[in-house]
Amino acid sequence: MKKIIYSTYCLAIVGLFGFISLSAQAEEKEADSHEGHQVSSAADTGAPLPESITALLDQGFKFHGTFNAPGDIQGYALSYNNQPIPAYVPSTADYAIVGKLIDPQGKDVMGSRVHTLVVGPILEAAWSAFEDTRFIPEGADDASHIVYTLTDPNCPYCNALWKSSRPLIEQGELQLRHVLVGVLSEDSFRKAAAILESNNPAIALETHELNFRDGGIGPVTPSEESRALLTRHAQLMREAGATGTPTSYYRDEEGNVQRIDGAVSTDQLRGILGIE
Known part of the structure; x- marks a missing residue:
């Protein structure tokens, strides 16, 4: 892997x-x-x-x-x-x-084996959970690559990933599926609720990201439905082994679920996904 x-x-x-x-x-x-x-x-x-x-x-x-x-x-x-x-x-x-088992050259000799036994099943379970929750898709439904990403409205690195993903989405190669969370602050929670409760969450998310430096979307008092969903997403985040945002998930060429921690550039994202 x-x-x-x-x-x-x-x-x-x-x-x-x-x-x-x-x-x-x-x-x-x-x-x-x-x-x-x-x-x-x-x-x-x-x-x-x-x-x-x-x-x-x-x-x-x-x-x-x-x-x-x-x-x-x-x-x-x-x-x-x-x-x-x-x-x-x-x-x-x-x-x-x-702890890690290190050989004389300083290499972690058992890391890949532990990853296979522990992380692989966790990532597969995370993928299934993301498929079954309410996400906000950006990009064509027939895109060749699907990426789920945990997005907090107040996270600047989520905004950076949003920007770097634009060329691949416009190319028709990527559908980016945002699983909204509000884990950084109460304001994050309220802004995530505002996006979810808008008439068109995809447009609301886009408008928020375009105006991120100016504060983006205004926070709202979450409805019971939004509060339950965001609480569930925070739980999914923990179960998926994510410790911050953005954390993204994709399937590699062998069909195994892999994880990307943090913001990456457009070229890095192309390389990770194998997009020409």
């Missing part, structure tokens, strides 16, 4: 986690908690999870599968707040070491 493209974007949600080492004897586990973890493990390896891994699951981590790591080490694909977190347990002791 292609790497996630990272760029500048408006930070909305921040998750921090450290380097963790947990002893198998750190604390007693509840019996029912063990049973739940063992069911997940059985589906993957047929064996119970190490005590150190179940300790992480008790702290809110999620288990996605195992993988073989170099040396006498077993890898575990975990996530926290939908962010991929690899954990490694050596055969000599039940301690879980959380």
Whole structure:
């Protein structure tokens, strides 16, 4: 799978986690908690999870599968707040070491494997959720490329992406589907509601983006419908692993869902999507 493209974007949600080492004897586990973890493990390896891994699951981590790591080490694909977190347990002791496994050249040797086990399913689920929600499309319905993007009305980088996408939309190659969120401020929430509640949301969004530097569309008091939709979109954003806006999603040449974090130029967008 292609790497996630990272760029500048408006930070909305921040998750921090450290380097963790947990002893198998750190604390007693509840019996029912063990049973739940063992069911997940059985589906993957047929064996119970190490005590150190179940300790992480008790702290809110999620288990996605195992993988073989170099040396006498077993890898575990975990996530926290939908962010991929690899954990490694050596055969000599039940301690879980959380973080990247780096080779002598400084390369993250297991990153792609963890991405496949954790991020791939999250991105596929996100794509399905975006298809089923109310989005604002720009561009032809028969465009060769579809991109879903999380757009906050007060995000300058969303505005930059909106501008850089114009040539591809006008070329007929791209349909950009805006999933509106209002996560940066209450004003963002109210402006997103104003766009959604306008007679023509697509025109309202265009007018807002064209006048972004002057404040764009005026905020409104959200209707119950708009409030419910925007609350749902904020939840989808978290579930999709997005930590800021714009975050965009597309399918690559192999049909896998990929993510673009931040604003990219027109040429970068052409290269990412494979548009001539």
